[in-house]
Amino acid sequence: MPFNPLQERGIPLDKQLRSWRELNVTPVDPDHVDPYTLCRVITMNGIEVEAILFSHQLARHCPDIELKQQLARTRYIEAQQQKAVNWLLPGVSSVLETTISYEQVAVDLTSWVARMEPDPYLQQAYQFGVLEDFDHLYRYANLYEMIEHRKAEKIVDGVTEVMPGRPTYLHHRNPVDNVREPYDRSSAAPISKLHALTIMSTEQQTMNFYMNVGPTYMEPIARQLYQEIGMVEEEHVTHYESLVDPGESWWEMLLNHEYNECYLYHSFMATESDPKVRAIWELHLNMELEHLRLAAELFKQHDGRDPEEVCAPELPQPVTFEPNKAYLRELLATQIDCTTLGTGYVQEAHERFQQMQDALMGGEKPASERVIAENRAKSGEEYRLQTEGEHPVHSLALSRH
Template sequence: MTAFRPFDEKGTPLEEQFMSWEQLLSEPYDKNNADPYTRTRVILMNGIENNAFITKHAMARLIADEEIKENLAMVRRSESMQQQLVEWLNPGNQTILETTIGYEQVAVDLTADLAMNEDDDYQRKVLDFALLEDFDHLYRYSAHMQRMEGKDANKVTKGAVEIKEGRPTRVHHRHPHDEMRNHWNKDTASPKTKMNFLTIVSAEQQTENYYKTHGSMFQDDLSRALYSEIADVEEQHVTQYENVGDATMTPLEMNFLMEVNEAYNYFSCAQSESDPRIKQIWETMMRDEIGHMQNAIELLQRFENKDPEKVLGGDRIEKPILLRPTKEYVNQVLAEQKDFQPYEREFIPESQIPKGWASFAFRDKVNGDFIPSEIVVQGKEKQKVPVTSRGR
């Protein structure tokens, strides 16, 4: 695997990046025969693209300079088209639950790969912590898919990831203050730490949005409740991960790093993609991102007089992201950290946490006597769900 050197890559000029509706209509992968990691790459890159255009919208609402606004509008339109091209690679005959299995597979194998290559010890612990929660979500959704559709989730993953209990979902629910984390420092963090941050924030944000926009499409109450419960854990994951970023970065520094990260992710996908047609898409999109990055560098230099290499912290990212089976790593983390919870920004066994921990009361309140993630792994006869909620 070769290192990614963003400043040596050739980019496509912005004005050449817009596509016709016909060019945007990408041919979906075949859900039965595709490499499961092709599906996970599509899910990941859709999340990366959604973050790119959502963040640029947020920036445009907070930056007064007309020239920057105009510049962001131009790049954002390209991001928007990239997102559609990528997301439309998903086939229409894939059910919401099958796609969901793909999402949690990404959460497991992506988080494990990022953690394995994270050089900051604290940041690796943060990744390991949420890894075990998404690992459990995979187990809960798999049980639910078996019940709802009579399908084995291993058919979706082709057995690449283990499906078994992790840290049980019922104990994921914590007081919002317990998602606060220590952040890395923009002047000393490695390029890889910065890329890991942007990648995982985008992936978790995408997962949260997917559960929040698809949970209500089910007609039965148990599915609706399960998506609602797990969407809330993803909200916690996004909160945890955005907290590890250095918020003293200026918007234009962040904008530049985001473009590097998009390019880095496409570069990584192209390195390992087994479908030649889709590999070509990753390569084309990578060149588009280099075009975005060059544009972001211009803004950074002109408005803030900053050196992009200094902002990145180097001229390369040593290791590409590799989506592949990570069973051994996951089992090791599971053996060591299954009962961990965050206490005063460190991760320790729950048994060592004092009784007054705010998350104990929070957990009891949200769980009450109805925990969807528990019901889905019980026998059918026990799957009783309250018919109508009275609200608060």
Template sequence: MTFNPLQERGIPLDRQVRNWRELNVLPIDPDRTDPYTRCRIITMNGIEIEAILFSHHFARHCREPEVRQRLAETRYIEAQQQKAVNWLLPGVSSVLETTIAYEQVAVDLTAWVARMEPDDYLRQAYQFGVLEDFDHLYRYANLYEMIEHRKAEKIVDQLTEVMPGRPTAMHHRDPVDNVREPYDRATAAPISKLHALTIMSAEQQTMNFYMNVGPSYMEPIARQLYQEIGLIEEEHVTHYESLVDPGETWWEQLVNHEYNECYMYHSFMETETDPKVKAIWELHLNMELEHLHIAADLMRRHDGRDPGEVVAPALPRPVMFEPNKEYLRELIATQIDYTTLGTGYVQEAHERFRRFQERIHDDVEPPSERVIDENRARSGEEYRLETEGTHPLYSLRTH
């Protein structure tokens, strides 16, 4: 059954403001909840944060008071939605446990998008990035074992493997090589636009999270690892945001943002296993339908175009959180040695890459390698979680 959000009516905007009692959501139980429920929560927090930030940036570039007022009205509701979503996370989880969950999101969401992406160039961008997030999960899992004396399977269960991807130390590239070619807004498939916006939003919230929580640790290795991976997350945001066509008008971007929120809430409403969380996805979908209609009206009035020209006539198949183990193993076996050159990819380290590596590392072992060495020294072996089969990197050193 198709679902066209442009033809569906949601909750009127003047009935969307919630009081404190309604915003006081019950957090999930980290010991009993499906790990993918937590992944959906983290994903929607990133989607809402991007919606809020985009609305603020739009307002700063808009002269019409009426438009700025409409943006402010919907933005306040988006802010309430973000609070309800993010406050579903349990306060008993440590920062590092939440970090591991963030990386599980990055791995399984990006892998799923890569599998579904119809454009070869865009698919390669997601395949490239996911191998780096996969390695970040491995580094943080070893930090978790070392300073909290727990194992990451407590968080990721058996759904996502924990083992080396493209070594984190090799992720530091000359900034010019992090910029990709954008899709063409006139010819790109609507699903490609949604994919780019979704992954950019997810990586952006990870970048922001690491920038803020990294200094909260006392252990030097933890502070340094967050600093290193936080820098790489900035590279990833550059990588993914450059996929979006900068020729899209503000109105077109607004419609794409609201449509994507409808898509993501609808996807998670369809796939959620926790009834209480599913009810929140359904409520927020009905709010977003009205936000989309407001954006669509603004586009018709100020851009002179119908929103049906830029979005799909029906929502694509739902976004799924599911294991991607074999897909990731195949990528590791075939693309582990990739780096970027200009807007493309190469399998041999080029001169600009080597120069930047020398500058950033300067003959000092990076934190991402030291965390493995230190955990191996303390625990007797590094931490890995292999759920089935033999991993192609088991015989390789990570440094």
């Protein structure tokens, strides 16, 4: 049934405040949880964190005290939502186990977005990025086996394969080559705007997560791997945030943020297998409908336009976490050799790329390469999880090691 969040009424804002008892949600059981439930939790945490950070930035550029107060009221509720969502994660899970779930989000969410994206240029951006996150999953899975003596198969539950993607050491590019062309806000499909905002938000939380948890490890190889991949995630945030048209006004950006939250909560409510988690998605959707209504009023007041001019008249097809094995294998077979040059892509190493590689490597192998060799020496073989067929053979045009 079509659902237009701009026409729905949610819970009034003054009824949305929750007590500490209500925020003290029961975490999911890591031994029995659907891996895609964890993926939905991690995704919505990233979305809520982005909503909070964006609201803070808007407030810092807003001279009107009453508007700052209105933003603060909504932002406090968003912060409560973020706590409820993120506290669904099981406290017994290690940082590495959560990391593997973060990368499973990156792989399967970005693959789904790439498959559904109507704009070929934007689609290429997602295809490019997902092959790098796919490789990160493989590197962290080997680290997990090496230092915790466990296999990532239990976490990803076989729905996501674990094997090499574009090798991580090839992800280190000159910063100027991480900037893409933005979509055109006047002509882009509404779903394209939601896709860009979603992947930007989830990659941003991954970047923040790695930069904070990386130094908490004692093992040198773990510290170095988080540092290396953390720098790639900074590249990814640059890559994805540059897809958003910077010509959007503050109020248009606020409207898109709130609409996207409604879209994702509605999507996950429809696909969630855990009843207790589904109830949280439903509650938050009803809160976000009111946040969207308030953002729409601000948009009309300050931009002098109707929200329907920039938002879809009904929610698009629900975002779905599902296996993307065949899709990823096709990308591996055709795009593993890609790198970026300016705002486009090439399949041969170029001068800026080589200069960056030389400056970073210093003649030594990076942690992302050493973790595989060290796990092979310690465990007898490197860790891979292939559920069907053989890994395609690639010619790495960019490989120099």
